[in-house]
Amino acid sequence: MFDWESWRSWEEWVSQPAFLNFILVLSIAVASYFALRILMNSIITRVVNWLSRSKGRWSHYGIEVFKHTSRLLIAAMALQIGLVVVDLGPVWEARVSHLWFLVLALQFGLWVGAAIALWKEKTISDKAGQDNQLTVTMVALMVRIVLWAVVLLSVLANLGVNITAFVASLGIGGIAIALAVQTLLSDLFASASIGVDKPFTTGHFIVFNDIAGTIEYIGMKTTRIRSLSGEQVICSNTKLLQQTIHNYHRMSERRVVFNLAISFRTPIDKVREIPSLVKEIINSMSETRFDRAHLSTFADYALKFEVVYYVLSSDYNLYMDIQQAINFSLLEELDKRDIKFAMPVRALEFLDEIPLPEASMPGKEAPMHLSKDASQASY
Incomplete structure (x- = not known):
């Protein structure tokens, strides 16, 4: 049997102004959402077509920024339209004004955040910006932090929150957090x-x-x-x-120092030829600049020359190739002139036999004769 009492109570509840206003707001919000979607798509399409005609960087930024319009925020704007159309009293009007500001602030943050992300990607992808990758990343991160901090504080201030006390509390908390993560x-x-x-x-x-x-x-x-x-x-x-x-x-160029040791038995006229010979060999090499070549030291077993030249490149493999070519050329030229490299040689020279004093003890055998040796370097 049908319960007429329940039906009457439901009919009375449905006929309440609050329920009717809710249905009206919801209907207007749904209609406004689809209308806003169509309008936004049309505007974005026209703006993209207009900006695509110009090939500048700002045009590309504008296209990407408009593409980051949030559908959720469009839905919130549609709900606000419904709340504005239906008169719900001064309390709801205050809430609607706060909601408008919240929606606009968040959408502004999304647009600026999209522009920052696009600027970061474009700058890093450029050849000139590859060396500044870390700087660009740090700048983008700091700007984003400041952006969303400003958006958050603006929303809180619009909602009536005392942001002065909030900022002060954040400062104290920030000090505690900084002490905890000081290594990071x-x-x-x-x-x-x-x-x-x-x-x-x-x-x-x-x-x-x-x-x-x-x-x-x-x-x-x-x-x-x-x-x-x-x-x-x-x-x-x-x-x-x-x-x-x-x-x-x-390193724009590499300074190279090497030593050349020749025998002491080399004639003096040939010794004098070595600095000019080394200079000629080094100047014949590409990517080199000769500096000096001097007889620097009378070593224990050799005449030592010190040679200095520059390789006009920081490439280590190129430096080794050049040094190898110089060494081969020195071997060839010194062999043509019969100039020998110094080698450490040691000779033993045996002196005359020196008799030992006779034994003072009776019955001692005849003294032995020893040979004393001395060694010296031969060059």
């Missing part, structure tokens, strides 16, 4: 220092302590280095900056 913060500041000062960048060959390798990645906390033996070395940014670092990538 130290690495972050070291990372920022690397990005600004640029003692090295990705691809540079560096040497510090017993580590020699190529920089593969510079992160917020660590730097990764591919060593000569093949393994990856991961070093804290703070500890890395505390080392004395040799950056061979920025």
Whole structure:
């Protein structure tokens, strides 16, 4: 049997103004959502077509920014339209005003965040920006933090929150957090220092302590280095900056010093020819600049020449190829002139036999004769 009493109570509840207003707000919000979607898609399409005609970077930024319009925020705007159309009293009007500000603030944050992300990607992808990758990342991160902090504080202030006390409490909490994560913060500041000062960048060959390798990645906390033996070395940014670092990538030329030792038996006229001979050989090599060649030392077994020249490149393999070619040329030219390299030689010279004094004890055998030897270097 049908319960007429329940039906009457339901009919009375449905006929209440609050329920009717809710249905009306919901209907207007749904209709407004689809209308806003169609309008936004049309506007974005027209803006994209208009901006695509110009090939500038700002046009590309504008396209990407408009594409980051949030559907959820469009739904919130549609709900606000419904709340504005239906008169719900002064209390709801205040709430609607707060909701409008919240929606606009969040959408502004999304648009600016999209522009920052696009700027970061474009800058890093450029050849000129590859050396500034860490700096660009740090700048983008700091700008995003400031952006969303401003959006959050603006929303809280619009909602009536006392942001002065809130900021003060955040300052005290920030000090406590900074003390707890001071190692991490130290690495972050070291990372920022690397990005600004640029003692090295990705691809540079560096040497510090017993580590020699190529920089593969510079992160917020660590730097990764591919060593000569093949393994990856991961070093804290703070500890890395505390080392004395040799950056061979920025070496424009390499100074080379080597010694040449010839025999003491070489005639003096041939000895005088050696500096000019070495200069001629080095000047015949490409990517080199001769500095000097001098008879520097009378060593124990040789006449030593000191030779200095420059390789006009930081490439280690090129330096070794040039030094090898110089050595081969020296071997050929010295052999043509019959100039011998010095070799350490030791000769033993036996002196005359020296008789020992006769034994003072009776019955002693006849004294033995010993030979005394002395050694000296022969050149």
